[in-house]
Amino acid sequence: MEKKILLNEKDMPTQWYNIVADMPNKPLPPLHPGTKQPIGGEDLAPLFPMDLIQQEVSAERYIDIPEEVQEAYRIWRPTPLIRATELEKALKTDCKIYYKYEGTSPSGSHKPNTAIPQAYYNKKAGVKRIITETGAGQWGTALSFACSHFGIDCEVYMVRISFNQKPYRKILMNTFGAKVYASPSTNTQAGRSALEANPDTPGSLGLAISEAIEIAAGDEDTKYSLGSVLNHVLLHQTIIGQEAKKQLEYTGDYPDVIIAPLGGGSNFAGLSFPFIKDKIEGKSVRCVAVEPASCPKLTKGKFMYDFGDTQGYTPLLPMFTLGHTFTPAAIHAGGLRYHGASVLCSQLLKDGLIEANAIQQLECFEAGVLFAKAEGIVPAPEANHGIAQVIREVNRAREEGVQKNILFNLCGHGFVDMAAYQDYFDGKLVNHSFTDEELTVALKDIEVLQPQ
Amino acid sequence: MEKKILLNEKDMPTQWYNIVADMPNKPLPPLHPGTKQPIGGEDLAPLFPMDLIQQEVSAERYIDIPEEVQEAYRIWRPTPLIRATELEKALKTDCKIYYKYEGTSPSGSHKPNTAIPQAYYNKKAGVKRIITETGAGQWGTALSFACSHFGIDCEVYMVRISFNQKPYRKILMNTFGAKVYASPSTNTQAGRSALEANPDTPGSLGLAISEAIEIAAGDEDTKYSLGSVLNHVLLHQTIIGQEAKKQLEYTGDYPDVIIAPLGGGSNFAGLSFPFIKDKIEGKSVRCVAVEPASCPKLTKGKFMYDFGDTQGYTPLLPMFTLGHTFTPAAIHAGGLRYHGASVLCSQLLKDGLIEANAIQQLECFEAGVLFAKAEGIVPAPEANHGIAQVIREVNRAREEGVQKNILFNLCGHGFVDMAAYQDYFDGKLVNHSFTDEELTVALKDIEVLQPQ
Numbered sequence: 076m077e078k079k080i081l082l083n084e085k086d087m088p089t090q091w092y093n094i095v096a097d098m099p100n101k102p103l104p105p106l107h108p109g110t111k112q113p114i115g116g117e118d119l120a121p122l123f124p125m126d127l128i129q130q131e132v133s134a135e136r137y138i139d140i141p142e143e144v145q146e147a148y149r150i151w152r153p154t155p156l157i158r159a160t161e162l163e164k165a166l167k168t169d170c171k172i173y174y175k176y177e178g179t180s181p182s183g184s185h186k187p188n189t190a191i192p193q194a195y196y197n198k199k200a201g202v203k204r205i206i207t208e209t210g211a212g213q214w215g216t217a218l219s220f221a222c223s224h225f226g227i228d229c230e231v232y233m234v235r236i237s238f239n240q241k242p243y244r245k246i247l248m249n250t251f252g253a254k255v256y257a258s259p260s261t262n263t264q265a266g267r268s269a270l271e272a273n274p275d276t277p278g279s280l281g282l283a284i285s286e287a288i289e290i291a292a293g294d295e296d297t298k299y300s301l302g303s304v305l306n307h308v309l310l311h312q313t314i315i316g317q318e319a320k321k322q323l324e325y326t327g328d329y330p331d332v333i334i335a336p337l338g339g340g341s342n343f344a345g346l347s348f349p350f351i352k353d354k355i356e357g358k359s360v361r362c363v364a365v366e367p368a369s370c371p372k373l374t375k376g377k378f379m380y381d382f383g384d385t386q387g388y389t390p391l392l393p394m395f396t397l398g399h400t401f402t403p404a405a406i407h408a409g410g411l412r413y414h415g416a417s418v419l420c421s422q423l424l425k426d427g428l429i430e431a432n433a434i435q436q437l438e439c440f441e442a443g444v445l446f447a448k449a450e451g452i453v454p455a456p457e458a459n460h461g462i463a464q465v466i467r468e469v470n471r472a473r474e475e476g477v478q479k480n481i482l483f484n485l486c487g488h489g490f491v492d493m494a495a496y497q498d499y500f501d502g503k504l505v506n507h508s509f510t511d512e513e514l515t516v517a518l519k520d521i522e523v524l525q526p527q
Numbered sequence: 528m529e530k531k532i533l534l535n536e537k538d539m540p541t542q543w544y545n546i547v548a549d550m551p552n553k554p555l556p557p558l559h560p561g562t563k564q565p566i567g568g569e570d571l572a573p574l575f576p577m578d579l580i581q582q583e584v585s586a587e588r589y590i591d592i593p594e595e596v597q598e599a600y601r602i603w604r605p606t607p608l609i610r611a612t613e614l615e616k617a618l619k620t621d622c623k624i625y626y627k628y629e630g631t632s633p634s635g636s637h638k639p640n641t642a643i644p645q646a647y648y649n650k651k652a653g654v655k656r657i658i659t660e661t662g663a664g665q666w667g668t669a670l671s672f673a674c675s676h677f678g679i680d681c682e683v684y685m686v687r688i689s690f691n692q693k694p695y696r697k698i699l700m701n702t703f704g705a706k707v708y709a710s711p712s713t714n715t716q717a718g719r720s721a722l723e724a725n726p727d728t729p730g731s732l733g734l735a736i737s738e739a740i741e742i743a744a745g746d747e748d749t750k751y752s753l754g755s756v757l758n759h760v761l762l763h764q765t766i767i768g769q770e771a772k773k774q775l776e777y778t779g780d781y782p783d784v785i786i787a788p789l790g791g792g793s794n795f796a797g798l799s800f801p802f803i804k805d806k807i808e809g810k811s812v813r814c815v816a817v818e819p820a821s822c823p824k825l826t827k828g829k830f831m832y833d834f835g836d837t838q839g840y841t842p843l844l845p846m847f848t849l850g851h852t853f854t855p856a857a858i859h860a861g862g863l864r865y866h867g868a869s870v871l872c873s874q875l876l877k878d879g880l881i882e883a884n885a886i887q888q889l890e891c892f893e894a895g896v897l898f899a900k901a902e903g904i905v906p907a908p909e910a911n912h913g914i915a916q917v918i919r920e921v922n923r924a925r926e927e928g929v930q931k932n933i934l935f936n937l938c939g940h941g942f943v944d945m946a947a948y949q950d951y952f953d954g955k956l957v958n959h960s961f962t963d964e965e966l967t968v969a970l971k972d973i974e975v976l977q978p979q
Contacts (some may be wrong), residue, residue, distance in 0.1 A: 077536045078601045084529045149530050150613065150903045161602065161676075181633065181903030183942065223900045224613075243695075243945040250899050250948055447702050448675045451602045453631030490635065490942035493695040496702055 077158055080173075080322040082153035088317040089140055091310045094348045094419060096136035098353050100426055102306075102418045105390035106380060113525040114390050121292050122299040124200035127193065130307040138310065140192070147191045147224055151180045154315065156322035157485075161449040168469045169478050171234065171328055174485045175319045175346060176452070182247070184455065184487030185342055186217030186302055189311035193300050194221035203296040204228040208258065208283030211409030211453075212244025213487065214302030219253035232258040232286045235278035237409065243491045258283035265289050265386075266400070280413075281385020281399075288388055303339025304383055304392075304417045312345025319482065320349055328483035330360060332468050336460040337364035338410045340417030346484040348419075351428055362429040363468075364420065365460040367411050367439075369404035369507045372397045373424060373431035375514050381415055381521050391524055394421040398517025404507040406436045407495035408456040412519070426452055432464060435506040440499040441461045443489070455487035456495045530612055532625075532774040536607035540769040541592055543762045546800045546871060548588035549807050551793045552878055554758075554870045557842035558832060563978040566842050573744050574751040576652035579645065582759035582960070590762065599643045599676055602644030603632045604766070608774035609937075613901040620921045621930050623780055626937045627798060628904070634699070636907065636939030637794055638669030638754055641763035645752050646673035655748040656680040660710065660735030663689055665907075665939065666754030668840025671705035684710040684738045687730035689861065695943045710735040717741050717838075732865075733837020733851075736791025740840055756835055756844075756869045764797025771934065772801055782812060782918050782934035788912040789816035789825065789883070790862045792869030798936040800871075803880055814881045815920075816872065817912040819863050819891075821856035821959045824849045825876060825883035827966050833867055833973050843976055846873040850969025856959040858888045859947035860908040866969070884916060887958040891915045892951040894940070907939040908947045 095101060104113035116128040123131070130138060140148070159172040179183035187296035197205055205222055206232070209215030215231035222229035231253050231439035238245060238257040248255045258278045265285040269276055291299035301308060323329065333350055335343040347362040354360050366373050372395050381396040383389035396415035397403075403412040416424070422430045436456075445466075446452070454462060461483045472479045489496065498504050536753045547553060556565035575583070582590060592600075611624040629637035649657055657674055660683070661667030668682035674681035683705050690697060690709040700707045710730045711718035717737040721728055735768040743751035753760060769888065775781065785802055787795040800812040806812050818825050824847050833848040835841035848867035849855075855864040868876070875881045888908075895911035897918075898904070906914060924931045952955050 079536065081533050081535075083533075084531065187903075189748040220900075220903055224903075242949065243942070246949045246952070247905065249952055250896055250905055250945075252900060339658075442704055448672075448704060451639075451672055451676075453699065453702055482578040488942075490695070490699075490940075491945075493702075493943075496697045497694065500698070500701055 076158070076326070080156040080158070080325055082318055082322055084149050084153065086321060087145065087148065087153050088314055089145065090137040091140060091351065092313040092317060092349050093133055093138055094137055094351060095134050095306070095311055097183060097352050098422065099355065099388045100422060102422045103393040105392050106433045106526060108382070108387065108391050108524065118390070122288065124196050124202060124298060126196040126199065127307050130310055131305060141195060144192045144195050148314070149193070153318045154179055156319055159450055162446055165445060165449045166466065166469050168473065169473050170469050171480045172465060173323065173330070173480070175315055175482070176485045177315065178485060180450065180486035181220040182213060182216035183490065184213045184217070185312060185315060185345055187213050187221060188314055188345065189222070189302065189308045189341065190217035190221035192311050192483050194218065194225045194227055195296050198225040198227055202227060202298045204293045205228065205231070205298055205300050206230050207302070208232045208280060208287045209301045210234050210280045210412070212241055212248070213410060215253070215255065216244060216247045216251065217302070218300055219248040219251035223252045226496045229253040232257045232260065232283040234258055234280055234283050235276070241491070245493070258286050260286060262286065263289045279385060284384045285386045287386060303341040305342045306419060309343050309344035309348070309417055309419055312364065313348050315345035315484065316349035318345060319346060323482070328480045331479040332481050333360060333362045334365060334461050334468070334481065334483040336411060336457050336463045336486065337366050337416060337420065338413050338457065340420040342484055342486045344417065344420060347429065351423065354428060363464055364429055364431045365464045366431060366433050367406055367408055367460060368433040368435045369406045370412055371433040372416055377518055378421060378425050379518070379521060380525050383415065392418050394418055395424060396521070397514060398521050400520055401517035406497065406507070407492070407504065408436065408460065410457040411460065427501070429484040434460055436504055437506050440496070442466050452485065453489040453496070454485060455489045455492055458486050461485070528610070528778070530610050530829050530925055532608040532610070532777055534770055534774055536601050536605065538773060539597065539605050540602065542589040543592060544765040544769060544801050544804065545585055545587055545590055546803060547586050547758070549804050550874065551807065552874060554874045555842050555845040558909070558978060559978040560834070560843050560976065561838065564788060570648040570842070574740065575935065576648050576654060578648040579759050580652065582762055583757060586653050593647060596644045596647050599647070600766070605770045606631055607773055611902055614898055617897060617901045618918065618921050620925065622921050622924050623932045624917060625775065625782070625932070625934045627767055627934070628937045629767065630904065630937065630940035633672040634665060634668035635942065636665045636669065637764060637767060637797055638666050639673060640766055640797065641754065641760045641793065642669035642673035643676070644763050646677045646679055648669065649750050650677040650679055654679060654750045656682065656752055657752050658682050658684070658739040658743045658755070659752045660732060660739045662685045662864070664693055665699070665862060667705070667707065668696060668699045669754065670702065670752055671700040671703035675704045681705040683707045686710055686732055686735050688730070693943070699943070710737060710738050714738065715741045731837060734918065736836045737838045737840060755793040758871060760793050760798070761796035761869055761871055764793045765800050765850055767797035768799060768801035771798060775934070780932045783931040784933050785812060785814045786817060786913050786916045786920070786933065786935040788863060788909050789818050789868060789872065790865050790909065793936045794936055796869065796872060799881065803875065806880060815916055816881055816883045817916045818885050819858055819860055819912060820885040820887045821858045822849070822864055822955065823885040823961070824866060824868055826885045829970055830873060830877055831973060832977050834865065844870050846870055847876060847968060848973070850973050852972055853969035858959070859944070859950065859956065860888065860912065862909040863912065886912055886915045888956055889958050891904045892956065893950070894918050902903065904937065905941040906937060907941045907944055913937070918961060
């Protein structure tokens with residue numbers, strides 16, 4: 076048996092899978108924050124091209140991947156499915172562990188799976204420039220490459236503290252031709268106000284979103300782009316799980332457990348949704364979303380209507396949330412520090428179709444170092460959450476005396492995140508839990524937002 | 528046609544190719560610097576295990592890859608051969624450009640191809656600890672992973688200026704379990720002397736080699752390991768070219784030109800040697816080694832006996848050299864800043880079986896940025912030299928009105944080298960050429976070393 080199960084390009088899926096078609100309870104509609112009435116696609120038109128808006132509200136089970144997008148995907152896709160033989164040896168387990176490796180992409184993570192189609196549909200709509208925000212930089216890198224590929228200008232508002240702490244990410248974006256601004260910037264009213272209030276502010280993802288939206292909304296040739304949370308973003312990521320399914324067919328194994336970290340939800344959705352389809356049809360498979368204990372929206376948040384951004388510019392979304400003003404503890408997995416979970420993942424959790432688990436960062440880094448030594452890939456800090464859960468599942472299987480097939484998404488490598496590992500080795504990282512009381516504060520704030 | 532030509536693990540070559548068997552003029556023997564007589568294998572026994580010494584002096588055409596090494600190779604091998612479709616479009620050329628991509632390895636370069644067998648043979652010989660030096664850190668990272676895999680301790684002496692400037696590389700080595708010391712250190716006599724003479728010395732590769740050799744020679748359970756130059760190192764890298772040959776067979780194309788950067792020679796040898804075998808047998812194929820203009824040993828050096836290290840601890844090797852006391856200009860492709868070329872590559876150049884070309888670093892970075900935008904992989908600064916030569920070949924083909932098949936080795940990615948790109952974007956990089964007079968100084972010094 077080969078360690079790496081490879082797929083030929085001609086066998087790459089040609090459609091994305093839209094789980095909305097199969098969900099027993101359809102997602103509740105987004106609401107206008109003023110009227111509390113469902114919003115329509117036209118409300119999103121200033122920010123997104125119509126093709127993406129149609130995907131956002133679509134109930135079609137499969138949506139064709141345009142030929143130009145398939146061609147761009149082939150720059151790095153299909154990605155390998157790898158049997159974690161060396162990790163299995165290190166854990167002395169008879170469980171079979173497989174991982175889908177998304178780190179071979181231009182940005183080193185799963186993000187280009189949606190950056191490419193988003194850039195494509197914008198290009199098709201005549202858009203000249205795309206603005207986005209980025210926290211740790213993974214999303215900004217992916218969109219920079221995608222815009223370069225389709226010949227669109229790209230500008231990225233990068234949270235100032237990351238801009239200063241993660242210079243390699245900024246340089247990567249520059250290499251792909253994007254302009255990168257530290258946020259808050261003097262380019263926008265939102266940025267100037269923030270700088271006036273506090274010239275030394277480290278910035279925040281919420282503020283960077285405000286800056287990006289402000290520019291996109293004010294310029295006809297410019298649109299906005301988001302790297303997670305939205306339905307169309309999760310849709311694009313389903314290429315991951317569909318490939319993994321085909322690859323697993325070659326092995327004859329079907330997973331008992333599927334694991335992926337969850338920040339906004341696109342990584343988890345990408346791997347799991349095509350398998351949740353099977354589960355809805357009666358197949359036995361557990362899907363576990365892993366979140367950091369320092370941002371426990373799935374395990375300790377509430378299912379409520381809330382804003383997608385910190386400033387309250389977006390429609391109200393029905394989701395598991397800690398409240399849009401909640402500030403997660405400062406951990407190194409920046410991609411998982413988001414207050415809410417996507418509408419689709421939230422509904423699935425509410426309906427018991429997926430599980431959730433929260434893990435502390437020290438356990439995650441310990442798992443990541445073990446994985447790196449065994450499999451030769453240093454994982455991104457986000458990905459370590461999935462690996463920690465894999466090890467828990469292996470231990471549980473041992474206790475229960477059963478053999479399991481485990482599949483997880485290694486969503487990215489950590490070459491640009493080595494400073495996090497240094498902090499771990501230096502003993503500078505700590506675990507962090509919020510008290511129940513601390514977790515109610517931001518939730519109380521959003522009670523007034525709920526429709527009657 | 529697929530963009531990525533993949534090889535199944537079961538089709539991975541099971542033997543290394545030893546070009547010595549086919550060379551029309553065999554390489555001259557290494558000499559003892561005192562007696563100027565050929566040295567024997569036993570002279571190397573304090574530093575290397577016997578299996579590696581036998582490979583160093585072997586004339587067998589093919590040498591079996593041990594099963595344990597094959598299994599470890601399968602962690603990341605076979606590596607993809609990729610048709611550079613997007614680069615071809617960017618260059619508007621009808622030339623077919625293929626690249627073998629070695630960046631998917633644990634260290635992100637071709638270096639583990641030899642680190643794995645070196646660690647294996649040391650383990651087999653009962654060695655408990657391997658010491659090495661590293662400049663920019665690629666080799667140290669590869670050996671750290673290999674030693675971790677086979678359960679041997681690994682200690683790396685990293686040139687102090689790199690230790691300070693490239694913290695990510697050090698952390699990578701730590702993640703794979705190695706101890707990393709800034710060189711000069713207080714662990715060795717050589718290090719202590721250097722620090723006494725100049726407490727602020729930036730260190731040098733030559734000095735780091737001295738430290739590593741001093742420790743290895745003084746401890747029975749400890750051996751030394753080198754990442755390039757030596758025959759057995761080049762031998763191990765031939766897995767690259769053998770895989771590429773099989774992969775090209777699927778396409779029906781045979782290369783007209785083969786291109787790779789040359790520092791010590793292992794990257795170039797790895798890709799080209801299996802094709803030079805064809806050339807010796809009468810096939811028409813050009814093999815071009817690319818060096819930085821700031822260290823032009825192949826194009827402006829002399830074929831002479833010289834030391835392999837700066838301090839003069841090694842045997843005398845017959846090679847194209849600038850003299851072991853030559854100091855290359857400070858450029859960002861640290862892996863190419865070596866005063867000499869491996870014995871095997873030097874003999875092949877002398878015999879006209881390979882060509883050499885020197886390129887300035889600004890042209891190389893320009894080529895690298897073009898490649899990154901097109902193909903979605905940011906190349907290591909060393910790899911940019913190959914890409915610059917590819918572009919020259921494409922332009923030449925256009926001028927001559929011919930179509931060519933071009934194959935080059937993308938020996939590693941640049942995720943850990945982004946600071947170099949920032950310097951390039953900031954205009955801080957300059958071209959550098961030595962005058963003929965400057966190039967004679969260090970060569971004059973070694974005239975006394977030549978055998979009569």
